[in-house]
Amino acid sequence: ARRGAGSASGAHGGGGRRALQLVVLEADNVLADLHLNAHLPALNQALKQHGAVWEADKTLYQSCLRMPHDGSFESVARAMFLAKGWPAAAGEDSEARAEFCAKLHASKRKAFVAMLEAGEVQLRTGVQELVDAAAAAGVQVAVLAGTGSHPEDMAAQLLVRHLGPSYAALLPIFDARFKREQFQSIAGEVVEPCVAGDDDEPESADLMEDVLGLAARDQRRSLAADAARNCLTGGIIIDNSLGAAPSVRQSAFRALADMLEVEPSACVALVGSVSAAQAATAAGFVAAAVRAGVAARGEFPGATAIYDGCGPGGGATLSRLEALINQ
Structure with missing residues (x-):
């Protein structure tokens, strides 16, 4: 019952x-609202850490999430880099860029959790x-x-x-x-x-x-x-x-x-x-x-x-x- x-x-x-x-x-x-108030700022922290000279704004972030992708961070990041350009640290070949995306993702997750643990969200x-x-x-x-x-x-x-x-x-x-x-x-x-x-x-x-x-x-x-x-x-x-x-x-x-x-x-x-x-x-x-x-x-x-x-x-x-x- x-x-x-x-x-x-x-x-x-x-x-x-x-x-x-x-x-x-x-x-x-x-x-x-974790996308705008945690994921996006954490992503921008990671981008800066890994040599990007630009920040992702709400419009870019929203567009990349809406684009067809496999749900992975790498696919969303690649869409972003196609629009804004790859940082020099990413290299030129696909293997180096995949490794760069993995490092970027790890940094972004670390920043994301730090924000939550500090009560900043x-x-x-x-x-x-x-x-x-x-x-x-x-x-x-x-x-x-x-x-x-x-x-x-x-x-x-x-x-x-x-x-x-x-x-x-x-x-x-x-x-x-x-x-x-x-x-x-x-x-x-x-x-x-x-x-x-x-x-x-x-x-x-x-x-x-x-x-x-x-x-x-x-x-x-x-x-x-x-x-x-x-x-x-x-x-x-x-x-x-x-x-x-x-x-x-x-x-x-x-x-x-x-x-x-x-x-x-x-x-x-x-x-x-x-x-x-x-x-x-x-x-x-x-x-x-x-x-x-x-x-x-x-x-x-x-x-x-x-x-x-x-x-x-x-x-x-x-x-x-x-x-x-x-x-």
Whole structure:
């Protein structure tokens, strides 16, 4: 049986009105506009470090993201260099330029994470108020990670951390490429990896050792270890730590609904990427979009509503999201 949740308006089915059970917030585009406020400045730091005499502006960055490419940083960077010219340090042959792009990418990721760790990336206005309103109304909130940044950069975890210490357990984080068969639910928490059979539950000590062993492989060990501990004390971390971000899997949303025991049709996914909107809709969620700085209003054909931000005055609010499931 699915578990219900309190309604934002206090209605529990009176007059046929349905209660909102879950709001999913995409980290990369909804918690913060990471493309414009983190990825782009980090890229410009890396370009300067590697000898470029120009900076990428919003128009160039947006154009290169929109061009057909394979989703890799190198393909986007090559499009940028075709428009602006290769730095001398890149060399002339394709092998040297591929190596240059790899070094540039590593520098860009380092700058990106440094900005997040230092708290230099501002959350969207109204996001914290939306989370607080949901908590007060008994509506669950989860964070979708890995749609626009590398999972190992832990952008979602860092953004949640900057909300405040009490939010780590309040906001479960799940990865965009999550597959249900890769994980096992243990007393309500989800962890990786699972080595037990369906009828076996590992001891907490063994589970902690396993999770912390994974965390030790990450360069931000203390943060990853804290996240792992949250798994055992009420939080949920679902992250399969794959490489470059492919399209979001609808199985991620279905698995989340199963584990939180909510009805997909009573859940809203507030996202900022096309693939996330499509995956949420395919999984039976109601998809709503918040435009990122590099997105246009016409780019969300699967979204029921499109907002320019969060909060009053035309943004996404809890009451507006609840209204979407009752249309």
